[in-house]
Amino acid sequence: MKIFDEIESEVQSYARNFPRIFERAKGEYVYDTDGNEYLDFLAGAGSLNYGHNHPVFKEKLLEYIANDGISHSLDLHTEAKREFLETFQEKILQPRELDYMVMFTGPTGTNAVEAALKAARSYTGRSNIISFTNGFHGVSMGSLACTGNSHHRGAAGLTLAGSSRMPYDGYMGDDLDTIEYMDKVLSDSSSGIDKPAAAIVECIQGEGGINACTAEWLRNLEAVCRKHDMLLIVDDIQAGNGRSGNFFSFEEAGIKPDIVTLSKSLSGYGLPFAVVLIKPKYDNWKPGEHNGTFRGNNMAFVTAKAAIDEFWSDDSFEKEVRRKGKYIEERLNKIVDEHGEGNFTTRGRGMFQGINCVNGDIAGQITNAAFRQGLIIETSGADDQVIKLLCPLIITDENLKRGIDILEDAVRLVCRRVDEIPEENDYFDDVVVEKNEEKTEVQA
Known part of the structure; x- marks a missing residue:
């Protein structure tokens, strides 16, 4: 760990919660340099x-790499981009009757959000x-102005404007009815409240604490946007x-947003890739008006096409995600009922769910205990009070059960409160994670 302590910035966060050096990963597993195996319920x-x-x-x-495929091309036309666009149109947009132009932005989600805000304005x-x-929409200035979290907003160093x-x-x-309130205000x-250019919303708020809006609320939001001539x-x-059980999280509500931002799992392989989907009438950019050296990513085009071909050629994968999501919901409800003493609640939908643990201290103790048993899982919410399940959608039923079993054991341990949870170094120093074919045993 010496080199990380010596020269890596203090801004690092995940490394503080999972203090190991990881060297390889496969499927839903991650391995550290000591050979320990972890189930990954963080999934990047x-x-x-x-x-x-x-x-x-x-x-x-x-x-693609072996054939000297183009790695960097600015926004030039490439074969990899053509194949991605054709596949995305044929298997994602057309079956859902969505008519969008595809804008390639810089490789991060916040760049896509910045472009979406700029287009609407x-x-x-x-x-x-x-x-x-x-x-939560990102940490560049425009995105940050639309983000609620005070921890992130406080780092801006100036007054954030342009959002109500x-x-x-x-x-x-x-x-x-918060949409009725919004309509009244507008x-x-x-x-x-100045007349807006647009409203930006997450159908499931990830960093905000796995808050999932109802389909009715989302439909009413769309109606208010139309009423007030805003995108x-x-x-x-x-x-x-x-993640939600459909390719787009808004599909359940039957709405058709004016602009959609996509990133994170779009590449399918963890490669940086972001796009903005814009209804044609709003695609009024002048050439180069929003650009970036790394807009588009040819290697990500290749893996994104492969992901769509592999999982989105029919609806079987969506059905599997919804089936696993129902299992997650049932298990989390049971954990809350048995161990939460009426204080814990569940939230989310599909394979994007979590447990609200009242405060960040309890949630942190639970995720820490789970990590010591071979499960990587994070928290979210205003006070990091929500344990957030983000396991890969392709996880086997056996490993999904095993991961939630570890989480339940950690919840039980923390909620038992026998002599309080010992300090990590006292309790966990001698933990040895041993893998066999059926389970991970933790010996302290």
Whole structure:
């Protein structure tokens, strides 16, 4: 660990929670340099929906590289880009009757969000954006202005402007229709809210705590956007690419957003890749008006096409994700009922679910205990109080059960509170993780 301590920036975060040196990964497994095996319920923060080093994608990528395929091309036309666009149109957009132009931005999700905001402002001539409580859209300045988390906003170093916050679905409790409130505010010229260019929303708020809006709320949001002549942007960076049980998280509601941002698992292989999907009437860019040296990624085009061909040629994969999601829901509800003493709750949908543990200290103790038993899993929410399940969608039933079993053991351990949880170094120093064919045994 010496080199990391000596010269890596203090901004690192995941490495603090999982202090190991990892060297290889396969499917839903990650291995450290000591040979320990971990089930990965983090999956690159949702960037590895198809697991690590999927053999089909890897073969296609290696073949492309071996044939001297173009690695960098700015926004030049390439064969890899053509094949991706044809596949994406044929197997993702057309079956869902979606008519979008595909804009290749810089390789990160926040760059896609910046481009989406810019496109909406350019088309409408307005600057204000409606965003929602607990939303997270990235840490570059425009995206950060639409992000609710004070920890991230506080690092900006200046006043963040250009966004008006509205309460997300359920934020004010079950008795208040937050979309009705939003409509009232936008209809009142004295509300202090400037007429917006767009509203940006996550159908499932990942970093905000796995808050999932209802289909009805989302349909009402679309209707209010139409009423007030503003664009609807769906940020599907973490909830998209199958995580919700459909390719797009908004499909359940039957809406058709004006703009959609995609990244994370779009490449299928963990390669940097982001796009903005824009209805043709709003695609009014002048050439080069929003650009970047690494817009598009030819190697990601190759693996993204392979992922779509492998998993999205029919609806069988979606059905599998929904089946596994139902199992996750049942297991988490049981864990909450048996160990939460009425304080814990579950949230989310599809294979994007979590446990609200009241406070970040409890959630942190649980994820720490799970890690010591060979499970990598993170927290989210305003106070890191939500344990967040983001396992690869391709995980086997056996390993899905095993991972949740480890999580349940960790919840039981923490909630038992016998003499309090000992300090990590006292309790876990001698933990040896031994792998056999059926399970991981933890010996302290």
